[in-house]
Amino acid sequence: MSDIIRVVLADDHVFVRDGIKSLLENEANIEVVGEAVDGADALEVVNANKPDLLIVDIRMPNLTGIEVVEKLRNDHNAVKIIMLSMHESEEYVLKSIKAGADGYLLKGSSKDEFLKALHTVANGGKYFSGDISSILIGQLTNSSLSAEPKQNLGEEMMITKREKEILTLLLSGKGNKEIAEALDISKRTAEVHRFNLMKKLKVKNLMELSNKAAEYSLL
Numbered sequence: 001m002s003d004i005i006r007v008v009l010a011d012d013h014v015f016v017r018d019g020i021k022s023l024l025e026n027e028a029n030i031e032v033v034g035e036a037v038d039g040a041d042a043l044e045v046v047n048a049n050k051p052d053l054l055i056v057d058i059r060m061p062n063l064t065g066i067e068v069v070e071k072l073r074n075d076h077n078a079v080k081i082i083m084l085s086m087h088e089s090e091e092y093v094l095k096s097i098k099a100g101a102d103g104y105l106l107k108g109s110s111k112d113e114f115l116k117a118l119h120t121v122a123n124g125g126k127y128f129s130g131d132i133s134s135i136l137i138g139q140l141t142n143s144s145l146s147a148e149p150k151q152n153l154g155e156e157m158m159i160t161k162r163e164k165e166i167l168t169l170l171l172s173g174k175g176n177k178e179i180a181e182a183l184d185i186s187k188r189t190a191e192v193h194r195f196n197l198m199k200k201l202k203v204k205n206l207m208e209l210s211n212k213a214a215e216y217s218l219l
Contacts, residue, residue, distance in 0.1 A: 005122045008034040008049055010042035010068065011057040011084065016107070020055065023111055030118065039063025043071060046079060053122050055105075058085040058092060066099045073100035080121045093128070103127040116173060124207035126171035159200060159218070166193045167218060171210055 007024070009017045009032060017035050024030050034049040036042035040062040046054055054072075058065040069081055082103040083096040096104050103121045105114065106129050117127040159167065162183075169179045180190040203209045212218070 003029055005030045005053055005118065006033045006049070006051040007031065007053045007055060007118075008036065008042070008045050008051040009055050010036035010039070010045070010060065010065070011055075012038055012060045013057075016057070016084075020114075023114060027115065039065065039068045042068045046072065046077065051079060053080045053082065053118065055082045055084055055118075058083050058087070058096065066095050066101075069096065069099040069101050080124075082117060082121055082127070103129075105129045120173045124210060125173060126210055127173040159197060162193060163197045163200070164218065166190070166197055167209070167213060170194065170197075170206065171213060 007030060009020055011017050011020075014037075021032050024032060033051055034045040036045040036056075038061045042054070042056055042060075042063070054068075056065040056068055060068075063071070065083055065085075069083070072079060072081070080103075081101045082105050083101045084105055084107060085092060085096075086107045088106055093104055103117050103126060105117050105127070109117070109129050113129055117129060120127040165183060166179060169182055174182065176187050176190045176194065179185075179194070180187040183190070185193075198204070198209060201209065201212050203212055
């Protein structure tokens with residue numbers, strides 16, 4: 001990917017697209033290269049412009065945002081995708097992640113959070129805004145998938161419940177201080193858990209961590 005993050009916006013409300021463009025217009029390293037008014041249009045615009053990042057509304061006519069993500073992933077399109085939604089329900093969040101979205105951002109998020117999400121996802125990370133992280137932690141700790149990874153990690157690489165919580169927060173774009181606050185532990189303890197997790201999974205950065213989590217169905 002070049003230094004410029006090329007973005008496509010897909011939302012059936014023009015005022016939403018205009019609002020996002022206004023938010024991004026002063027960002028020197030971000031360029032909006034296309035817009036789509038519905039789900040079917042989003043697929044065409046993405047295929048025509050080959051952006052680095054698609055920001056797509058979860059509810060649109062002629063294919064929902066989730067259906068757009070599913071079709072892109074079925075076509076092996078590796079474009080990074082942030083789902084944009086007014087809803088923070090567990091159903092929407094988990095369906096978006098299962099479909100292959102890299103992030104889930106609530107409409108009404110602050111400019112700082114919006115830009116953080118955009119850069120995090122564009123650089124290979126995951127970002128889930130607001131209280132979405134708590135939904136993911138609940139899914140990790142309660143889901144049978146958490147106990148039975150799709151591939152066998154090996155006993156020496158199996159991660160603990162706490163490490164799963166750390167993993168979720170890391171891939172949501174949280175730093176050590178934010179992780180400590182979310183889990184009510186010290187910043188030093190959060191740093192130790194992070195170090196141990198990355199060492200156990202044999203990864204050196206968040207991109208490798210994200211890939212490993214996807215490969216072994218840790219999320």
